[in-house]
Amino acid sequence: MTELIERFIAIPDILSTSPMFAIGLTLSAFFAGNWLFARFGRPLWMPPVVLSAVMLAVVIAVLSVDYVRYQEGAFWITVLLGPATVALGIPLYQQIHHIRAMWLPIVVTLPLAATLAAVYAVVIAWALGATPEVLASLAPKSVTAPIAIGITNQLGGSVPLLMGGLLITGVVATLFVDLLAKWLPVEDERILGFALGLNGHAIGTARAFEISIPLAPLPLWAWGLRVCLPRLYCLWCFVCRSLPGPPGQAVIQFTNSRKL
Amino acid sequence: MSMLRGFLILVLFFLLGEALRVVFLIPVSGGVLGMILMTFTLMLRGRVSDALASASQALISVLVLLIMPGVVGVFFMASQFSGQWLAVSAALLLGTFLSVLTTLLLMKSVVRLSARSEGND
Structure with a gap:
């Protein structure tokens, strides 16, 4: 009898060796979070992603599932973020008329707002006596995660702290965009979508799609392009220099030969 | 398919x-x-x-x-912030509040300015 109970208690530990356990757990928390969100009357200050994440964390802690093992299983979910990011290009293309109409505000706001976001965080943390390592982890929080990790490493910060910072920033940015949209007030949905994407990263973008607001993936797109352009320009110069003939023609020949 | x-x-x-x-x-x-x-x-x-x-x-x-799997990570990394809770949370909360405010105000005023200059043309 005691053996039976022991085996019963060991269920979570044994099942969690399969990725299906992490997938089932994440899916259940996702649906439970959405159900609770609807139950609470869709409060602005509590996005479903927070509800789901809190429940998931509680279940992992209560069942004493190894967190690292959970993340290994959940890899099968997070790996889909790659094609999902590519998929963001499609709504962006469908909103191209918004981008054409707003290109000037976007070009002016993006670098300024992104820089100020980092300045605010570092100055506040510095004033409250944070160590240089913490400051270095907070500094790049305004840019997207893959770029930010590179900057943090250069500055000598901690990557897990940076990732945590990005996630907390994402959640609170969603709340503040909702709140400030009412207080200021800002009614233009294009501005709200842009602010969600710029300040809230992945979480903000997901939130924008939940409430069907356009332009959230745009800051990510613009940052990516900004980082790529110097490299593409270098490549262009390299190709021009290494091929004979007038530069423009040489490049056309080069691309044509690649196609063939 | x-x-x-x-x-x-x-x-x-x-x-x-x-x-x-x-x-x-x-x-x-x-x-x-x-x-x-x-x-x-x-x-x-x-x-x-x-x-x-x-x-x-x-x-x-x-x-x-x-x-979601990434977001859950926040709850399991408390030790990373050890001793610096106040500075980190103030920087994240207040800093994000200010940066959202800045983005919205900047964007709003530039949109208004460019709309006005188009109207003058």
């Missing part, structure tokens, strides 16, 4: 983005590069196929599910 075909296109663009990232050492994820390539391709083609539209819609509608 049609949705799977769309998914294949997304995966191919992702792989293309990853390949570009590795070859040209671009510090942006393959997904973001794939997204940029995708918008430019669609601009050249001028339309979105049904397969691609349904696959992208399906993935975007579960975006919250896809980022």
Whole structure:
């Protein structure tokens, strides 16, 4: 009898060796979070992603599932973020008329707002006596995660702290965009979508799609392009220099030969 | 079938983005590069196929599910902040509040300015 109970208690530990356990757990928390969100009357200050994440964390802690093992299983979910990011290009293309109409505000706001976001965080943390390592982890929080990790490493910060910072920033940015949209007030949905994407990263973008607001993936797109352009320009110069003939023609020949 | 075909296109663009990232050492994820390539391709083609539209819609509608495992990580990294709780949380909360405020105000005023100058033209 005691053996039976022991085996019963060991269920979570044994099942969690399969990725299906992490997938089932994440899916259940996702649906439970959405159900609770609807139950609470869709409060602005509590996005479903927070509800789901809190429940998931509680279940992992209560069942004493190894967190690292959970993340290994959940890899099968997070790996889909790659094609999902590519998929963001499609709504962006469908909103191209918004981008054409707003290109000037976007070009002016993006670098300024992104820089100020980092300045605010570092100055506040510095004033409250944070160590240089913490400051270095907070500094790049305004840019997207893959770029930010590179900057943090250069500055000598901690990557897990940076990732945590990005996630907390994402959640609170969603709340503040909702709140400030009412207080200021800002009614233009294009501005709200842009602010969600710029300040809230992945979480903000997901939130924008939940409430069907356009332009959230745009800051990510613009940052990516900004980082790529110097490299593409270098490549262009390299190709021009290494091929004979007038530069423009040489490049056309080069691309044509690649196609063939 | 049609949705799977769309998914294949997304995966191919992702792989293309990853390949570009590795070859040209671009510090942006393959997904973001794939997204940029995708918008430019669609601009050249001028339309979105049904397969691609349904696959992208399906993935975007579960975006919250896809980022959840990452979000849960916040609750399991408390030790990273040891001793600096006040500074870190103040920087994140107040800093994000200020940056959201800045973005909204900046964007609002520039939109208004550019609308006014267009009106004068």
